Amino acid sequence: MGEHMKDFSIVRLKNVSLEMGERVLLNQLTFSLSSAEIVGLIGPPGAGKSLLLKVIAGLIPFTQGDVWVCGESLVGKNEAALVAHRQRLGMVFQNNALFDSLTVFDNVAFPLRVHGEVDDVEIRHCVEKRLTDVGLSHIGPLSIHELSGGMKKRVAIARATIHDPVLCLYDEPTAGLDPVTAAKIYALIKSFSMTHQATALIVSHELDTLFAVCDRVLMLHNGQLLFDGSPQHIGDAENRAVRQFARGSDIGPL
Amino acid sequence: MKLLRYLGRPIVAVARDTGGMALLFIFALRALWPPQIERDETLRVMCKFGYMSLPIVAATSVFVGGIMVLQAATYVTEFGAQSLVGWATGWATLREVGPVLIGLMFSGRVGANNTAELATMNITEQLDALRVLAIDPLIYLFVPRLIAMIAMLVCLTAIGDIIALGGGAVVAKLILDLDVRLFFKSLFELIHLQDLWLSLAKAFLFGATIATVSSYFGMRATGGTRGVGRAVNASVVANAVVLFVADYFMTALGVHV
Numbered sequence: 001m002g003e004h005m006k007d008f009s010i011v012r013l014k015n016v017s018l019e020m021g022e023r024v025l026l027n028q029l030t031f032s033l034s035s036a037e038i039v040g041l042i043g044p045p046g047a048g049k050s051l052l053l054k055v056i057a058g059l060i061p062f063t064q065g066d067v068w069v070c071g072e073s074l075v076g077k078n079e080a081a082l083v084a085h086r087q088r089l090g091m092v093f094q095n096n097a098l099f100d101s102l103t104v105f106d107n108v109a110f111p112l113r114v115h116g117e118v119d120d121v122e123i124r125h126c127v128e129k130r131l132t133d134v135g136l137s138h139i140g141p142l143s144i145h146e147l148s149g150g151m152k153k154r155v156a157i158a159r160a161t162i163h164d165p166v167l168c169l170y171d172e173p174t175a176g177l178d179p180v181t182a183a184k185i186y187a188l189i190k191s192f193s194m195t196h197q198a199t200a201l202i203v204s205h206e207l208d209t210l211f212a213v214c215d216r217v218l219m220l221h222n223g224q225l226l227f228d229g230s231p232q233h234i235g236d237a238e239n240r241a242v243r244q245f246a247r248g249s250d251i252g253p254l
Numbered sequence: 255m256k257l258l259r260y261l262g263r264p265i266v267a268v269a270r271d272t273g274g275m276a277l278l279f280i281f282a283l284r285a286l287w288p289p290q291i292e293r294d295e296t297l298r299v300m301c302k303f304g305y306m307s308l309p310i311v312a313a314t315s316v317f318v319g320g321i322m323v324l325q326a327a328t329y330v331t332e333f334g335a336q337s338l339v340g341w342a343t344g345w346a347t348l349r350e351v352g353p354v355l356i357g358l359m360f361s362g363r364v365g366a367n368n369t370a371e372l373a374t375m376n377i378t379e380q381l382d383a384l385r386v387l388a389i390d391p392l393i394y395l396f397v398p399r400l401i402a403m404i405a406m407l408v409c410l411t412a413i414g415d416i417i418a419l420g421g422g423a424v425v426a427k428l429i430l431d432l433d434v435r436l437f438f439k440s441l442f443e444l445i446h447l448q449d450l451w452l453s454l455a456k457a458f459l460f461g462a463t464i465a466t467v468s469s470y471f472g473m474r475a476t477g478g479t480r481g482v483g484r485a486v487n488a489s490v491v492a493n494a495v496v497l498f499v500a501d502y503f504m505t506a507l508g509v510h511v
Binding site for chain 2: 054057058059079080082083084086087089090091093094095097098099100110111114115
């Protein structure tokens, strides 16, 4: 099973831990994500969800274990060696991390421009198509500060996916948005994953909407993986903390 | 033990920051060969740092030259040394007051702004976003800022020196009734080319220190909006200290040139 999983996994973690001084922030995490799979990552605040996304992105080095992305290990890789790894992934940050000195068009075009692999005509074509995909075809010339929260999230998704990554990491892509806009964002994520066969790992606290789009759910608590299974079965999980979190109850160990 | 810890903490912090800034600068030097320079970002920050600073540098420089003449006026009148006013103004302006005051203005305006911008980018995860897009923030942000600050501070110092000497000549005419031609005659006869080179060499060094110090504190800022404030404060203080230390060594070197 292990070798089979390794062959078809886009991401694989084996006994990954992250310690900072006395604190254990991630504790012996082992799981894998398959191609085109949409996986939800849930857990109470401080569980280590955003940290885990940054570990997979190679932004934060882990202290134990190993992470493989597309079969390549991240152990011992320096910044220069991580460039190839990062070109395979896209990431939407919790507060979007859009470059506020650039326009919407330039933000989305940024990954294509800096790597200099495509000419200006093709960049324009790609950016306009991606902005149309996210429903923002008319806002290319606007500055980032002129956009609403939902628009910023869509621009962040457009920028993260413009280079067709095989893995997309979404850190609370619907935080602070109304339910209708949140549903549209999830539909967008699902549509992108299906069209481009991209694996998605989504951190979210909006469980109902998240469970509706994802194939699998992981739950972290205090850096430990408490649940790895389908969203349909999380309510009946053996662990009390998982059941409490999934049901949104105030009675339980959390 | 507590006393040792109390005294040791700031020493460790200064050593850590000094080491961090040195590593940042060494990294930038390594990025220059083979050249890894983001042309568009370099031109953008050159315009922002240089062109936009011109009015404030010009305004300051006029008064710098005037102050030099005013300080000298008492002795010039007492000893009848009108023929040396141009030289004295030029000597003090080029070798010391021009580059130091323009450097401090530049540090206050451009350095603080740079720290705030980079600190905000760090806190809002924009630096992480660059790294996820497989772009090294040091090459994309720091190297252009280093090149732009060095180039622009050298240009601004050259322009500022000229304006300061012009301001000095005007004030000499108004206060001492000194002929402008006599002012510039003593200036050109007694000032050496080394004085001008020292002025520009100081500007070169100050540009490098301001870029390194301000970028270092910006890129390692943490802790939300308060973190931005703390980073800017630390950057302004450190820049002033480093500027005077660098000026001391450049002056010591310049005395023997």
